[in-house]
Structure formats: structure tokens, C-alpha cells
Amino acid sequence: xxxxxxxxxxxxxxxxxxxxxxxxxxxxxxxxxxxxxxxxxxxxxxxxxxxxxxxxxxxxxxxxxxxxxxxxxxxxxxxxxxxxxxxxxxxxxxxxxxxxxxxxxxxxxxxxxxxxxxxxxxxxxxxxxxxxxxxxxxxxxxxxxxxxxxxxxxxxxxxxxxxxxxxxxxxxxxxxxxxxxxxxxxxxxxxxxxxxxxxxxxxxxxxxxxxxxxxxxxxxxxxxxxxxxxxxxxxxxxxxxxxxxxxxxxxxxxxxxxxxxxxxxxxxxxxxxxxxxxxxxxxxxxxxxxxxxxxxxxxxxxxxxxxxxxxxxxxxxxxxxxxxxxxxxxxxxxxxxxxxxxxxxxxxxxxxxxxxxxxxxxxxxxxxxxxxxxxxxxxxxxxxxxxxxxxxxxxxxxxxxxxxxxxxxxxxxxxxxxxxxxxxxxxxxxxxxxxxxxxxxxxxxxxxxxxxxxxxxxxxxxx
Numbered sequence: 001x002x003x004x005x006x007x008x009x010x011x012x013x014x015x016x017x018x019x020x021x022x023x024x025x026x027x028x029x030x031x032x033x034x035x036x037x038x039x040x041x042x043x044x045x046x047x048x049x050x051x052x053x054x055x056x057x058x059x060x061x062x063x064x065x066x067x068x069x070x071x072x073x074x075x076x077x078x079x080x081x082x083x084x085x086x087x088x089x090x091x092x093x094x095x096x097x098x099x100x101x102x103x104x105x106x107x108x109x110x111x112x113x114x115x116x117x118x119x120x121x122x123x124x125x126x127x128x129x130x131x132x133x134x135x136x137x138x139x140x141x142x143x144x145x146x147x148x149x150x151x152x153x154x155x156x157x158x159x160x161x162x163x164x165x166x167x168x169x170x171x172x173x174x175x176x177x178x179x180x181x182x183x184x185x186x187x188x189x190x191x192x193x194x195x196x197x198x199x200x201x202x203x204x205x206x207x208x209x210x211x212x213x214x215x216x217x218x219x220x221x222x223x224x225x226x227x228x229x230x231x232x233x234x235x236x237x238x239x240x241x242x243x244x245x246x247x248x249x250x251x252x253x254x255x256x257x258x259x260x261x262x263x264x265x266x267x268x269x270x271x272x273x274x275x276x277x278x279x280x281x282x283x284x285x286x287x288x289x290x291x292x293x294x295x296x297x298x299x300x301x302x303x304x305x306x307x308x309x310x311x312x313x314x315x316x317x318x319x320x321x322x323x324x325x326x327x328x329x330x331x332x333x334x335x336x337x338x339x340x341x342x343x344x345x346x347x348x349x350x351x352x353x354x355x356x357x358x359x360x361x362x363x364x365x366x367x368x369x370x371x372x373x374x375x376x377x378x379x380x381x382x383x384x385x386x387x388x389x390x391x392x393x394x395x396x397x398x399x400x401x402x403x404x405x406x407x408x409x410x411x412x413x414x415x416x417x418x419x420x421x422x423x424x425x426x427x428x429x430x431x432x433x434x435x436x437x438x439x440x441x442x443x444x445x446x447x448x449x450x451x452x453x454x455x456x457x458x459x460x461x462x463x
Contacts, residue, residue, distance in 0.1 A: 001027055002150045004106045008032040011065050013058045015085060016072020017044040023148035024070050024099045025053055036061070058085050063092045071096045073144075073168030079195040098172035099149040100165065105175050111160045112176060113291050116167070116207050117184025117220070119338045120284045121145070123276075123312045124184060125164040127288040131305030132160060135297050144169060160295060167194065167203040176210035180294035182218035182243075182287045183207050186225035187337045191359045201225050208238060215239070216294035218287060222246045241294070243286040245279045253290045255282040260289060268303045275311035280341040314437035316342055320444045324414025327444040330421035331437030336364050339423035343368040348416040350374050350408040352401070355424030355436070357381035362388055362423050369393050374411055376404035380428040401429070401436070405443040418444075 001023075010033050014021050017039040025048075028035040036056045039045050045055055058069070069089050071077060077086035077096060089096055104112075113128060115121045122145045129141035140152045143163035152161065165173075167190055183204055194200040208229075211217045217233055217240040220226045233240045242252035250264050258271035260282070267289075270282050285306055292302050311317065314332040321327065328346075333339040335358040343349065343365065353362070354377045361384055375395040377385050382397055389395045398404040401420075408418040420440045430436040 001030060002103055002106050002152060002154055003027060003031045004033070004102050004150070005031050006105060007068070007102075009034065010067040012036075012068050012070060013038065013061070013066055013085075014070045015039070015058060015083070016075050017041075017048045017053070018072060018074070020099045020148040020150075021070070021072050022048070022051075023151040024102065027102070027150040028070075059088065063088060063094060066092075066094055069094055069096050070102065071098055071172055073098050073166060073172060076193060077172075078193075079199070080192045096172060097174075098169050100143060100163065100169050101173045101175055103149040103152070103161070104173065104177070107161070108175075108177070109157065110155065111157075111295065112178035112181075112210075113160055113162045113295065114165055114176070114178045114181035114207055114210060115163065115184070115287070115291070116165045116170065116204055117182070118187045118189045118204075118335070119341070120184045120280055120287075121164050122332060123281060123315055124182065124284040124287045124291075125162055126312050127276075127284060127306070127309055128291050129162045130309050131288060131292050131297065131302055132162070132295075134305040134308060135292075135301040137295075137297070165207065167200060170206040171203050173206075173210065177212045178210050178215055179212060180216040180218060180291045181207050181211050182220075182291055183226060183229065184220050184283060184287055185223050187223065187335075188359050189335050189337075197225075201229075205229050205232070208233065211238070216241055216290070218243060218290040218294070220244070220283065220287070221249075221252075222283065241290045243283065243290055245283045245286065253286040255286050258282055260285060262289070262293075262299065267299055268306065270306070273307060273309065275309050276306070277316065278341055278345055314434060316345065317437070319441045320447075322409060322444075322447055322449050325409070325412040326417045327409075327440075328417055328419045328421075329437045329440050329444075330419060331426070331433045331440060333421040333423060334358065334425050334433055336360060336362050336423045339421040340365055340368065342419060342421040343371055346417045346419065347371055348373050348413075350376065350412045350416060350418045352376045352378065352398075352404045352408060352418065352420045352440075353422050353424070354378040354381045354385055355422045355426050355430075356428040357384060357424050361385065365423070366392065373416060374408070376408050378404050378422075378429070379424060381424050401439060402443055405440065405447070409444075409447050 014037045132139040138159035141162040144166040145164040219230045221244045244254045260268040317329040330342045372393045426433045426436040
């Protein structure tokens with residue numbers, strides 16, 4: 001746990017009692033803050049009350065006595081409609097921050113490595129942490145992924161915090177100073193929360209506000225928004241490293257054919273790494289190479305770490321087989337672009353899809369529909385997805401994940417794949433994409449004649 005002594009005796013409100021909010025409350029209590037928690041969800045309030053957390057509706061408080069509001073990034077504070085407390089806090093000049101900001105203030109001299117992007121940030125975060133660990137460097141990974149910021153261990157000066165950051169967290173952070181950071185890619189996502197594409201790009205670009213003057217800014221070059229930011233970095237005089245998996249870079253890290261190159265010189269063959277299949281993972285490896293190089297790890301140690309990477313849970317994770325049918329957990333694919341990188345890895349797919357839809361739906365995936373043997377629709381997005389698939393892909397309206405798994409298992413033949421790659425957020429039916437993936441794993445394990453798979457094994461073929 002990271003304590004926040006600068007808030008001792010301060011009156012702090014925590015809005016949102018999920019994973020990060022609960023961790024923040026614990027840290028504040030341990031640090032002697034006068035803390036009040038709240039969540040608009042009754043079930044969350046009941047759980048917090050059972051844990052002895054003081055609760056009060058912050059809109060009923062005298063905000064003149066409140067020093068800070070720690071905001072759950074999942075709650076709108078600007079677009080599409082700001083939470084009433086956000087408007088009241090701004091009127092009262094009370095800072096809105098997230099737990100990443102508290103970590104930054106609590107650990108001003110710590111070493112940070114930052115990762116963001118629309119897709120790939122979780123794999124890159126875990127890969128960076130794995131390389132550091134294999135090189136003997138103390139580190140802790142978390143933030144938007146896995147462990148909440150204030151639940152991370154209190155590392156000494158030689159340790160490195162590897163933080164995955166969402167656009168929401170970037171908006172609510174000000175004090176970070178990092179040794180290195182990467183923006184992998186930008187495709188349309190969360191547009192409603194940022195007032196459109198320009199707002200989303202601006203939120204992602206904030207990452208570079210947090211790179212120290214002697215740090216390294218890493219930037220992808222494979223989409224138009226990131227190329228624009230790369231031009232901005234160059235014009236602003238930022239020390240930066242470019243990465244690409246679409247072209248060989250004379251200056252930067254690239255792997256268009258799966259051979260990782262540094263300034264055009266071949267370093268490492270990524271196509272031999274079973275846990276990093278496909279061009280999207282080669283981009284993640286290029287980013288990890290650039291970031292870990294920036295903190296002083298030699299290329300031979302980085303290559304060894306990449307070679308031993310066990311893979312990321314919920315991202316093309318093989319969770320079992322049944323009569324020659326592979327069951328793949330790709331619950332981390334919460335938008336169409338993320339689902340696409342899984343679809344291109346298989347030829348005969350029983351596709352479990354749906355949830356809380358993102359902007360654009362799945363229309364962009366039509367060029368891969370020939371790979372789909374049958375689709376099984378779940379969640380809120382099912383009716384809209386049925387319209388997109390009609391006349392192009394056979395589908396069944398299943399509603400729930402359990403019915404989808406049962407139907408897919410009954411229909412799939414040896415050599416085919418049952419793929420949970422929802423192209424949607426999970427919040428309509430699950431607590432998180434991790435929860436959705438874990439339920440999928442349990443359902444698969446409950447099927448008859450399912451052979452166990454190694455928990456970290458991933459599946460697919462390079463594209």
C-alpha cells in the first residue's frame with residue numbers, strides 16, 4: 001500500500017467505490033485523512049458500509065470544508081454529461097484527481113514508466129514488467145490494469161512503477177514525472193466521454209506532459225493521430241523514439257515483418273514468440289523494447305525477457321480444448337479494433353460477441369466475416385449486432401454468456417475455435433472484462449471432456 005501523508009487531517013471525498021476507489025479509501029484511512037466515500041450504486045455502498053467505510057452523499061456535504069475529491073475515472077466529469085458533483089466541485093475550486101495523481105504526489109522521486117493507447121497497453125505493460133523482472137530490476141505494474149495505484153507496493157528508489165493509463169486517468173493527473181512513456185496507437189474509442197475524436201486525442205497526448213525533461217517519449221507511427229502527435233513532439237523538441245510495424249525505421253524501433261530492428265539493425269525475431277502472435281503484438285514488443293532501453297536495460301537482457309514472456313490473461317488466452325475445439329478467452333477485446341487482431345488469427349470461428357457497445361459497432365469487421373462459422377450474441381449490443389450480421393453471418397441470439405458457451409460448444413467441430421472476443425465493454429453484465437473472462441474460463445472448464453490449458457498460454461498465428 002502507498003500511504004499519502006500529505007493528506008493527513010485533510011477532508012477528502014472519494015467518489016466511486018470500485019477497485020481503485022476502495023484502494024484509495026484504505027490508503028487515506030491509513031494516512032490519517034478525514035475521508036468520506038460515496039458511490040451512486042446502492043450495491044457498492046452496501047459493500048463499503050459492511051467494510052466500515054464512512055459514507056455520505058457528497059452533494060449533501062458542505063463543500064467549503066472539502067480539500068480534495070478523488071474521482072473514479074469511470075464517472076463522467078465533463079462529457080457527455082458531467083456528474084453534478086463535478087460541477088459543484090469546480091464552482092467551489094476543489095481539485096478533482098484520480099488515484100494516479102495521489103501516487104505521483106506521494107512518490108515524487110520514484111521512477112515511472114507510462115503506457116497508454118487505444119489497444120495493446122495491457123500487453124505492453126505486463127511485457128515491460130516481465131522484462132524488468134527477468135533483468136533483476138524491482139518493479140510493480142498496475143494503474144488501469146490489475147493492481148490499483150495505491151495498492152502497489154512501496155518501492156525503494158531503485159524500483160520502477162510501470163503504469164497503464166487510460167484516457168480518463170490522464171485527464172485527472174497533473175504531477176507525474178516519468179523516465180519514459182509510450183502512446184501506442186489511437187483509434188476511435190470513448191468518444192462520448194471526451195466530446196469527440198479531438199478530445200480523445202488531446203487526452204491521450206497528455207501523456208507527454210508527464211515525461212521528465214531527461215526522459216524518453218515513445219510514439220507509434222502507424223495511424224494518423226499518432227503521426228500527428230509525433231510531428232508535434234518533434235516540433236516541441238521532445239526527446240523521442242518512434243516505433244512502427246508497418247515500415248522499417250532508420251531511426252527508431254520497428255518490426256514490419258516480425259524482425260525487431262533498432263535503427264534498422266536486426267535485433268530479435270519476434271515470430272518465434274508464441275505468446276506474442278501477430279503484428280499488433282509486434283508493436284507491443286517494439287514499445288516495450290524502447291521503454292526498457294530508456295531505463296538502461298541492455299538489448300540482450302530485453303530479448304531474453306521477451307522470449308520468456310508468458311502472455312497476458314484475457315488476451316487470446318487458450319483456456320481449454322474439447323474434442324479438438326479450442327476455446328480462446330479474448331475478453332480484453334473491448335472494441336472492434338481489438339477484436340480484429342484476434343479474428344485475423346483464426347479461420348473457422350464460433351464468435352461470442354456483445355456487451356456494452358462502443359462507438360461504430362462492428363461494421364468495420366465485415367471484411368473478416370468470412371472467417372466466422374457462427375456468431376453468438378450476448379448483452380446490450382446483441383440487437384444492433386444482429387442487424388450488422390444479418391445476411392452475412394449465421395448467428396444466434398443467446399443473451400447470456402453461459403448460453404453462448406453451451407451453444408458454441410455444441411456446434412463447433414474439431415479444428416475450429418470458440419472465440420470470446422466481444423468487441424464491447426463488459427459493464428452491462430459483468431464487473432469488468434477480467435470478470436467476464438474468468439466466467440468464460442469457468443464455463444469452459446465445466447464442459448465435458450475439456451482438456452486443461454496452461455493458464456498463461458495464448459493461441460493464434462502471426463499475421
